[in-house]
Amino acid sequence: MDPQSTPSTQRRQFLYIILGGAAAAFAGLAAWPVWRYLLPGRKADLEAKIPVARREVPLGRAFFFNFRGQPAVVLQPAPGQFVALSAVCTHLGCVVQWFPDKTEFLCPCHGGRFNAEGQVLGGPPPKPLTLLPLTIEGDQILVG
Numbered sequence: 001m002d003p004q005s006t007p008s009t010q011r012r013q014f015l016y017i018i019l020g021g022a023a024a025a026f027a028g029l030a031a032w033p034v035w036r037y038l039l040p041g042r043k044a045d046l047e048a049k050i051p052v053a054r055r056e057v058p059l060g061r062a063f064f065f066n067f068r069g070q071p072a073v074v075l076q077p078a079p080g081q082f083v084a085l086s087a088v089c090t091h092l093g094c095v096v097q098w099f100p101d102k103t104e105f106l107c108p109c110h111g112g113r114f115n116a117e118g119q120v121l122g123g124p125p126p127k128p129l130t131l132l133p134l135t136i137e138g139d140q141i142l143v144g
């Protein structure tokens with residue numbers, strides 16, 4: 001210990017250490033979500049098939065879900081026939097919505113329209129919605 005340090009100086013140094021530790025811990029907590037966002041996904045996560053229960057996709061309806069960090073949709077346009085698509089519009093990336101009465105997807109941003117297979121029906125989208133592979137295993141639809 002410094003022979004010239006007084007109790008006041010020691011108290012100040014102690015407070016600096018405590019405040020420095022608290023500031024470092026706070027900075028770490030604040031930076032963690034940013035770090036996780038910037039990290040690429042683990043290979044296993046990027047290759048995993050995403051299960052969707054068949055009961056979530058009744059005839060003519062769409063079920064939206066998160067597919068590897070992107071919005072996606074499964075729908076059943078005909079009995080027992082399932083289609084999985086990216087729900088990201090191919091124009092400028094808005095998320096499309098399903099309109100069961102029209103049996104088409106509509107993009108809310110610029111009016112792009114897609115049929116149940118993701119083909120462009122109208123509007124500015126330059127190409128179809130991305131088709132996602134799927135398999136049926138029992139009561140599960142496995143997308144990916």
Ligand code: FES
Pocket residue numbers: 089090091092093094107108109110111112123124125
């Ligand atoms: S982003 Fe979908 S039509 Fe423009």
